Amino acid sequence: MMKKRALWKDIFREIGQSKARFISIFAIIMLGVSFFSGIKAAGPDMLDTAGTLYRETGLMDLKVQSTYGLTEDNIELLRGVPGIDEIQPGYSADVFTGDNAAILKVYSYNTDTSLNQYRMMEGRLPEHSGEIVLDDLLAGEYALGDKVAFSGNGTNAELSDDFATLDYTVVGFVRSPQFIEKNNRGTSSIGKGTADAFAAILESDFKLPVYTEVYLSFKDTAGVKAYTPKYETLIEQHTQAVEEALSGVPEARLAELRAEGEEELSSARMELAAAEQQLAKAARQLEDGQQESAPNGNTVADGLASAREKLAEGEQKLAELELPKIYVTDRNASPGYTEYKNNADRLSAIASVFPVFFFLIAALISLTTMTRMVEENRLQIGTLKALGYGNRDIMAKFLVYGTLASLAASVVGLAIGFTLLPTIIYNAYSSLYNLPDIVKSFYPSYSIISVIVALICTTLTAWIASRVELRGNASVLMRPKAPKSGQRIILERVSFVWKRLNFVQKVTARNLFRYKQRMFMTVFGVAGCTALILTGFGLKDSIGSIAGQQYGTIMKYDVLVALHDDVSDDARVAYEQLISGESAITGALNVAQETMTAHASGVNDQEVNLFIxxxxxxxxxxxxxQNRTSEEGLKLTDEGAIVSEKLAKLYGLEPGDKLNVVDNKNEPFQIQVAGITENYVMHYVYMTPAYYSSVFGEEPVFNTELLNYGMQDNSWEDPFGEKLTASERVAAVSFSSSVGSVFGDIMKSMDVVTLVLIVSAAALAFVVLYNLTNINVSERIRELSTIKVLGFYDKEVTMYIYRENIMLSVLGIVFGSGFGILLHSFVLRTAELDVTMFAPIIKWPSYIYAALLTLLFSGIVMVFMHIKLKRIHMIEALKSVE
Structure with missing residues (x-):
């Protein structure tokens, strides 16, 4: 009992006497634990935040649509699907609105809505006819009380058949769980093919004869977390069940429509027969000389022509009727739903890479530190063995020392990791998504892993180091280790170099090779830290250069003008005069642009922009x-299309392969890949008009014009943009300068993530260098005392150590730079978004910054070491243990 009490006192006395060592072990473990737990928790916390939102707002599980709409009979069929919970039929339509003819996706709303509930950001939901709530994205363009007018492609005749009124009053701004991305609102059946925003009006303001969609939720998915394999499996089963329930609907719906069409044709034929009889009667009366009583021949003939035209139109529509298609889609079809999960998964992937190096470096430094601690206590270990203490009791001191450091560091690291880092990273992504504040959780699995790894780094290394020492007997352990025998180093054999070195340089060279273990540890530690810092700076370079590359080097045009097709000839002429009248414009190119969806098994569907x-x-x-690696220019031919590089990467495409795409009617097409071009933002497929016609069976509609001009400032762009917007021919205007700056601002959100990496790696570098230098000084205390006795000044003693550190640090920086390039490349592949490709570059200043940071920390460490070296007690250090 007395022995154990004495050992515990000795343990705490050791901690008190070696605070620097204990704190350094604590710091390096805390960094590894906090970084691992924080980055690892960020992904699940992001998914949990989104899942909580989906649960609170009742995001649908499935959406059912049909090309000819859905009837009440179809709704009844869906009610019989096993496990169904909520069924919410509704209406939707795409309209133009506003001065810039923005495309608005309008949904129906009623007070009984339980699925896809809106989050009020300002105002209230519609309560009366003629009221509308707008996408929060439009809050800067509209205010409460403003008027919104719906318009079609040049005419409001068709819209009047769909809506009770075309003029609405804004009563609120909302966000929808269907659109968690800030700027993506999905596809549109009008205009450029993509919607700009969404809106909601009362269901009673729709006049459509059938529902356009039905939203479904199921009982067994209510308590299952989104994005989990279990949820995906349940949705697959329910999708199959819904498709089976609606399997006979297309044929029945087609028969119903044909019956309605035949009924209308029968009525039209009767009208035509009546008109023919009236015309024949008029002709007979004219022949009999009854001109005064005969009907007007021209009026009858006009009526007959109108009846024939109506009949022909009805017959054509009936002949064009096709078997309707039913689409059953899940949440993955919602813009941003899958991409958000991919972002969270990428964070988890990064968490599986960076902390590995943190812990690996921590383990090696801890091994060196604990080994040195055991060697310092060699005399005490021998004494305790001589006094009869067992190996287990002696070893307990070092095991408890390492365990206390690990557990204390783990507790602090987990607290920082689970609270601070996920918030920082989530806030960085908040510029991309419309989501509430992050939901933070405690993850026992990550905590257990962190603690186990931390204990391995310290306690296990302490056990290994002490076990090696305890193999010796007491008499051997009570004597200091014999110094390593001097050997000739390789440099000594190169006589013409060795002869030119002075005494201090020769000593430095011999010391480097004499302590090989410390040399390799220092080089490896510095290299690891440099690689991590360089990767952080490299990510900043890669992300920050996207906007300039995409909207300066690749997209050379200055403005993109989307055009209305259904406008009068006068409007076309006025637009042409507007363009030709601007002397600053140096060129114009008509382009057909369409949005389609790339599809392949095992790959997320991607929105693709066709460019003709x-x-x-x-x-x-x-x-x-051009090809990014070879910088070879690519030419469009009629033999295939040129696809953007990230699209090719996602789908594994090479020249000669085929890309499968579907249009907004879900019709499939195949595009031959002729080349792969450099591109960083969004997916593009470039093709000639002739190749477009051969693939899609129709001529391209040139709905866009690209303009180049010599002026590059807002003082000219803003008035010119106003003129374009005022033109009836123009649907939308997009200046490359503003698009590039907006995208650049979004990419800056990733700077926070890279800053976390840089700061963490820099802190690790400081701790590593401090530990290694401290160990170096402690190991050579007798040697340093000797040279001080021989007359070396304090600065000379410091430089004696510092020369070695500088050389090893420089060597570590060189190796770390090479390793950083590989690590940077790997992290880029895991951190990229589906719609972006980070530029695989590291700018030369980043290499300098990484090297300077490492040398800076080395210098700061040496300042502390210089103070320690000045306080060396020479007589005490040189005392013999005899």
Whole structure:
């Protein structure tokens, strides 16, 4: 009992006497634990936050749509699907609105809505006819009480058949769980093919004869977390059940529509027969000379022509009727739903890479530190063995020392990791998504892993180091280790170099090779830290250069003008005069642009922008098509299309392969890949008009014009943009300068993540260098005392150590730079978004910053070491243990 009490006192006395060592072990473990737990928890916390939102707002599980709409009979069929919980039929339509003809996706709303509930950001939901709530994205363009008018493609005749009124009053701004991305509102059946925002009006303001969609939720998914394999499995089963329930609907719906069409045709035929009889009667009366009583021949003939036209139109529509298609889609079809999960998964992937190096470096430094601690206590270990203490009792001191450091560091690291880092990273992504504040959780699995790894780094290393020492007997342990025998180093054999070195340089070279273990540890530690710092700076370079590359080097045009097709000739002429009248404009190119969806098994569906220039020879003035690695220019041909690089990566495409796409009617097409071009933002497929016609069976509609001009400031762009917007021909205007700056601002959100990496790696570098230098000084205390006795000044003693540190640090920086390039490349592949490709570059200043940071920390460490070296008690250090 007395022995154990004495050992515990000795343990705490050791901690008190070696605070620097204990704190350094604590710091390096805390950094590894906090970084691992924080980055690892960020992904699940992001998913949990989104899942909580989906649960609170009742995001649908499935959505059912049909090309000819859904009837009450179809709704009744869905009620019989096993496990169904909520069924919410509704209406939707795409309309133009506003001065810039923005495309609005309008949904129906009623007070009984339980699925896809809106989050009120300002105002209230519609209560009366003629009221509308707008997407929060439009809060800057509209205010409460403003008027919103719906318009179609040049005419409001068709819209009047769909809506009770076309003029609405804004009563609120909302966010929808269907659109968690800030800027993506999905596809549209009108205009450019993509919606700009969404809105909601009362269901009674729709006049559609059938529902356009039905939202479904199921009982067994209510308590299952979103994005989990269990949820995905349940949704697959329910999708199959819904498809089976509606399997006979297309044929029945087609028969119903044909019956309605035949009924209308029968009525039209009767009208035509009546008109023919009236015309024949008028002709007979004219022949009999009854001109005064005969009907007007022209009026009858006009009526007959109108009846024939109506009949022909009805017959054509009936003949064009096709078997309707039913689409059953899940949440993955909602913009941003899958991409958000991919972002969270990428964070988890990064968490599986960076902390590995943190812990690996921590383990090696801890091994060195604990080994040195055991060697310092060699005399005490021998004494205790001589006094009869067992190996287990002696070893307990070092095991408890390492365990206390690990557990204390783990507790602090977990507290920082689970609270601070997820919040920082989530806030960085908040510029991309419309989501509430992060929901933070405690993860026992990550905590257990962190603690186990931390204990391995310290306690296990302490056990290994002490076990090696305890193999010796008491008499051997009570004597200091014999110094390593001097050996000739390789440099000594190179006589013409060795002869030119002075005494201090020769000593430095010999010391480097004499302590090989410390040399390799220092080089490896510095290299690891440099690689982590360089990767952080490299990520900043890669992310920060996207906007300039995409909207400066690749997209050369200055403004993109989306055009209305259904406008009068006068409007077309006025637009042409507007463009030709601007002397600053140096070129124009008509382009057909369409949005389609790329599809392949095992890959997330991607939105693809088709780009078909009217003049193939002029493309290079507006868009740079080139291979990124070879910088070889690419030419459009009629044999295939040129696809953007990230799209090719996602789908594993090479020249000669085929890309499968579907249009907004879900019709499939195949595109031959002729080349792969450098591109960083969104997915593009470039093709000639002839190749477009061969793939899609129709001529391209040139709905966009690209303009180049010599002016590059807002003082000219803003008035010119106003003129374009005022034109009836123009649907939308997009200046490359503003698009590039907006995208650049979004990418800056990733700077926070890279800053976390840089700061963490820099802190690790400081702790590593401090530990290694401290160990170096402690190991050579007798040697340093000797040279001080021989007359070396304090600065000379410091430089005696510092020369070695500088050389090893420089060597570590060189190796770390090479390893950092590989690590940077790996992290880029895991951290990229589906719609972006980070530029695989590290700018030369980043290498300098990483090296300078490492040397800076080395210098700061040496300042502390210089103070320690000045306080060396020479007589005490040189005392013999005899």
């Amino acid at each position: 220039p009217a003049s193939v020879d002029s493309v290079s003035d507006y868009v740079e098509l």
